[in-house]
Amino acid sequence: xxxxxxxxxxxxxxxxxxxxxxxxxxxxxxxxxxxxxxxxxxxxxxxxxxxxxxxxxxxxxxxxxxxxxxxxxxxxxxxxxxxxxxxxxxxxxxxxxxxxxxxxxxxxxxxxxxxxxxxxxxxxxxxxxxxxxxxxxxxxxxxxxxxxxxxxxxxxxxxxxxxxxxxxxxxxxxxxxxxxxxxxxxxxxxxxxxxxxxxxxxxxxxxxxxxxxxxxxxxxxxxxxxxxxxxxxxxxxxxxxxxxxxxxxxxxx
Numbered sequence: 472x473x474x475x476x477x478x479x480x481x482x483x484x485x486x487x488x489x490x491x492x493x494x495x496x497x498x499x500x501x502x503x504x505x506x507x508x509x510x511x512x513x514x515x516x517x518x519x520x521x522x523x524x525x526x527x528x529x530x531x532x533x534x535x536x537x538x539x540x541x542x543x544x545x546x547x548x549x550x551x552x553x554x555x556x557x558x559x560x561x562x563x564x565x566x567x568x569x570x571x572x573x574x575x576x577x578x579x580x581x582x583x584x585x586x587x588x589x590x591x592x593x594x595x596x597x598x599x600x601x602x603x604x605x606x607x608x609x610x611x612x613x614x615x616x617x618x619x620x621x622x623x624x625x626x627x628x629x630x631x632x633x634x635x636x637x638x639x640x641x642x643x644x645x646x647x648x649x650x651x652x653x654x655x656x657x658x659x660x661x662x663x664x665x666x667x668x669x670x671x672x673x674x675x676x677x678x679x680x681x682x683x684x685x686x687x688x689x690x691x692x693x694x695x696x697x698x699x700x701x702x703x704x705x706x707x708x709x710x711x712x713x714x715x716x717x718x719x720x721x722x723x724x
Contacts, residue, residue, distance in 0.1 A: 499637035502544075503669040504651040504658050505536045506687055509677045514655060517683035528709050529673045533652065536671055538563035540576050540650035542602075542640060546657040547582035554591055558598040575599040577644060580621075581657060583630045585609025589616035602644065604636045633661055655689035662688070663696055667719050670701060676711040 507525045508514045537543050538559045545557065557578045559567070564574045575598045580587065585605035593601065594617070601621035606628060617623065624639060626632055640646040651658060651667070661667050672687075688695065701717035708714070 498641060499634070499666070500541070500641050500646045500649045501668050502637070502649045502651055502661065502666055503536065503540070503671060504661075504667055505533055505671040506658075507533075507673040507675055508687065509675055509679050511678045511680060512686045513679040513681070513684040514687060515685060516679060517681055517685075524677050525673060525675045526710060526712055529675070529712060529714075532671075532673065532714060534559060534563060537576060537650045537652070538567055540648045541572065541646040542577040542579050542644070542649050544579045544581065544649050544651045544654075544657070546654040547580055547584075547587055548656070549652075549654045550580055550591060550593065551588060554593075556592050556596045556598060558596065573599065576650065577602060577640075577646060579604065579640065579649070581605075581631055581633075581636070583608070585613055587613055587617065589613065589620065594620045600644075602640070604631045604639075606631065633664055633666055637666060655685050655687060659688040659691065659695075662699060662719075665721065668721075669704075670715075670717040670719060672715045672717065674713040674715065 506514055507529055509524065537557070543557050545555075557576075559575055568574060577599050578593060578601045580593075580601065580603045582603065582605045585603075585608055587603065587605075587609075603617070603621045603623045604626070605623060606626045608629075609623070609625070614623065624636070626635075637649070640649070651661065658667070683690070700720040702720055703715065704718050705716040706713065
């Protein structure tokens with residue numbers, strides 16, 4: 472009888488731990504990162520300039536990933552370099568509406584220093600709300616220039632707390648799925664904190680070479696704090712490109 476009682480107690484304790492983990496898990500959105508890289512693992516050139524080395528199918532793939540999400544996430548440096556609006560095409564807008572989503576995903580910018588150019592294209596198009604996560608280092612003139620164009624979340628820390636940012640997006644803005652696009656520095660930081668759930672990767676038929684060109688995890692010579700295991704969910708080949716989808720194996724608990 473004592474053995475059976477202990478067994479029931481053990482199962483109850485395990486269930487309670489599992490529920491606590493589940494609550495922790497759903498306290499933030501699902502994060503899917505999308506990248507394209509060359510056969511030798513480069514995502515751009517050493518100058519970090521925009522390089523058009525993928526097909527129309529890959530670009531449509533990126534837009535479809537964006538359209539599936541409630542929010543699209545980009546780092547400030549990439550936004551400055553590419554100067555994109557982060558919108559979706561009309562057909563994808565209609566598909567979102569049919570699914571019960573807003574016409575376009577919320578646009579989220581991460582910037583530790585907050586030195587954001589208010590003249591960027593993203594601020595000239597009212598496609599969807601813009602959220603900026605930054606620190607108190609954002610200059611006052613930038614704050615004034617962005618007033619009415621974006622909702623800014625400030626952190627008292629020297630850098631944005633990415634885990635807290637995701638929780639705010641889930642709790643205050645109803646974001647359940649995030650598309651993180653082509654941002655190696657931000658991607659690495661989120662990966663190190665266990666905040667990436669899925670990786671969508673296109674392998675393009677080119678070789679760039681060079682030690683100064685960034686890979687998925689940027690230019691850092693340091694290893695990740697711990698290796699990250701990827702589990703393949705899907706693979707398809709279109710022309711000379713290979714489209715891979717990986718689940719990032721969780722390190723929670």
